[in-house]
Amino acid sequence: MFYLALLLILSHLIVDFYTQSKSMVERKSGLRGKKAAVVAHVVHAGEHYLAFLLSLTIWFYLMGGNIFIFAYPVLYTGTAYAFIHLVIDGMKEKLKNKYPKRDLLFFVSDQIIHFSTIILLIVFIQSFEIMKFNLIKHDHIKGMANFAIVVCGLLILLRPVSLFVEKFLNMAMAETKITHIKVTKSHISRMLEDNLKEKLNTLMDSASCAPSDANTAFTDYRKRAEIIVMEIPKVDINIESKMAFSSNKGGQWIGFVERVMIFTFFIYGQFTAIAAMMAIKTAFRFNDLKDDNDSHRSEYIMLGTFVSLFMTFLISLIIKHYISVNEMVKFLDSVIKPFM
Incomplete structure (x- = not known):
């Protein structure tokens, strides 16, 4: 069952953190309306359902079993897993919107419950003696597990x-x-550097660029930059x-x-x-x-x-x-x- 647990944890991480787009996260939070939130939650639960079935299929292959013989138990277990995930995510979003300052607590609790659900489902499968096989002989099965x-x-x-x-x-x-x-000298230096590059690029592109024009532009720029840098410590400038x-x-x-x-x-x-x-x-x-x-x-x-x-x-x-x-x-x- 260790290999099954490993596959399910791997699939959970991929679906929960990598295939879930920023747009879906926004929809799930209710920012785009209740209907969009419900649809997003259902779609996300469906992705977990498919990932669960894929993980079990791989596990059956490694165990040398026939997944079609146990089709109904697999489908029922996958449905239960997806439904539990849907309920947990829905409750988390509702609590997060109500208590935004406890976002970290809800995030950690959500993941702990998800991993606990995976363990409970594996215990359920094992306790009812469903889908028990002898591991097929493979020279690198332990290496595969270590890599996973x-x-x-x-x-x-x-x-x-x-x-x-x-x-x-x-x-x-x-x-x-x-x-x-607070705006500091390091912030200002970056802004001045970018501004100077822009001015020099403009001079480079000018067809009538003369030494006197470049000298005048640079001297004028340096004087203004020195004034800004000298005045920064005297004022309190804050930006978002x-x-x-x-x-x-x-x-x-x-x-x-x-x-x-x-x-x-x-x-x-x-x-x-x-x-x-x-x-x-x-x-x-x-x-x-x-x-x-x-x-x-x-x-x-x-x-x-x-x-x-x-x-x-x-x-x-x-x-x-x-x-x-x-x-x-x-x-x-x-x-x-x-x-x-």
């Missing part, structure tokens, strides 16, 4: 951990929520936090890469590489914040970094406890070898 565990770990480290960190920060910084960020950060989600992707790197190094026991990577990150963070006087932003970034690192190390430790790297390498080698 690693994939589960990576899937958890990306979207779920990002959502957890985001919701944790919203909760932790609720009383001093950063809706506005959404405007202070680029919308290309660069920070999110940096977090993804960082967690994957730490996870990989941890699995292979390369702790020196982890220390080196953390030293590099610390240096970059220090340079980014050293001239900023906004303590809220510093606290926000540091808290998010610590929570992300803690979750990464925790998940890496759990995954490493359950896998055999050698078995996984043998399996991957058997998959890649025919193509070499």
Whole structure:
């Protein structure tokens, strides 16, 4: 039953965090009306139903069983699973809309209940002695399982951990929520640099560009820039936090890469590489914040970094406890070898 649990957890992670679009999340929350919310919840539950059936089909294949003999138990169990998921998600959205400050609690509780449901269904299948087979002989079955565990770990480290960190920060910084960020020299320098590039590009494209024009434009620009930089510390300028950060989600992707790197190094026991990577990150963070006087932003970034690192190390430790790297390498080698 371990392999079935692994497949169901894998399918749950994929459907709940990766195939579910931002548009569907908005519809489920009721932002586009009750009818759209109901349809979105039903569609999402249907996706879980299909993923459940696919997982059982793969499990039957690995066990050497015939899924058609147990078609009715499989369909009934899948329907129960999808219905329970639908009810849980509906209750979560209703409570979240009523108590928005407890979003983190509802998020964690929702996932715990979903995973508990998977375990209960597996216990149900096992207790009634439905679909019990002898594992088919396969040289790399343990390697496949180890690889699936690693994939589960990576899937958890990306979207779920990002959502957890985001919701944790919203909760932790609720009383001093950063809706506005103080404009500092580092912000101004980036804006001035972009503005200067634009002016220089305009001069480059001009057919009548002369040395005197370039000199005049640059001198005038430098004088104005110096005035702005000198006056910034004397005034308190705040802008919306959404405007202070680029919308290309660069920070999110940096977090993804960082967690994957730490996870990989941890699995292979390369702790020196982890220390080196953390030293590099610390240096970059220090340079980014050293001239900023906004303590809220510093606290926000540091808290998010610590929570992300803690979750990464925790998940890496759990995954490493359950896998055999050698078995996984043998399996991957058997998959890649025919193509070499």
